[in-house]
Amino acid sequence: MKKILFLMILFFPIVLSSCSSDDDDWIDLNPEDIVGTWSTGIEGTHKYIKFESDGTGYYALLSGATFVxxxxxxxxxxxxxxxxxxxxxxxxxKLKGQKRVWECLFSKDVLKIKDGSLENGTYKRLGYDE
Incomplete structure (x- = not known):
């Protein structure tokens, strides 16, 4: 029993140090890395964003397969x-001309929009576009 307790005490700090926080993976946004398709998932109500390399994009809110x-x-x-x-x-x-600012956290394959807008959510990269 003492050996098990000793091993647990010995390995506990190693286990804690090997876990990294999601915040450690966030990097700066840049136009080259954002290009591609992103989605919050496909179940229930979900969101889809596509960023093109020419500075244009597309946003969709869907309920199942139906566009909202x-x-x-x-x-x-x-x-x-x-x-x-x-x-x-x-x-x-009705939305034409409206301006919005999305405050984001970004990693290679995760885009988190976190500013209180309709577009909020954690998006995962579906693919890269050329």
């Missing part, structure tokens, strides 16, 4: 923010 809303936008990256301007929307263009 979608729009086209242009974007620019500034620090940890993505500034978008909506250029077309499926709601009769």
């Amino acid at each position: 809303s979608n729009y086209l936008f242009t974007y620019q990256i500034s620090g940890d923010k993505i500034n978008i301007q909506i250029t077309y929307s499926d709601d009769g263009n």
Whole structure:
């Protein structure tokens, strides 16, 4: 019993040091790394974003396979923010011209939009675009 307790005490710090926080993996946004398709998942209500290399993009909110809303936008990256301007929307263009700022955390394959907007969520990369 003492050997087991000794081994647990010995390995406990090793186990703790080998676990890394998600925050350690966040990197700066840049236009080259953001290009591609991103999704919050495919079950229930989910969101989809596509960033093109020419500074344009597409956003969709879906319920199952049914579109709830979608729009086209242009974007620019500034620090940890993505500034978008909506250029077309499926709601009769009521959103056209609106500007939004998405405050983000970013790693290679995870984009977390965290600023209180409809687009909030943790998106995972579906693929790279060329």
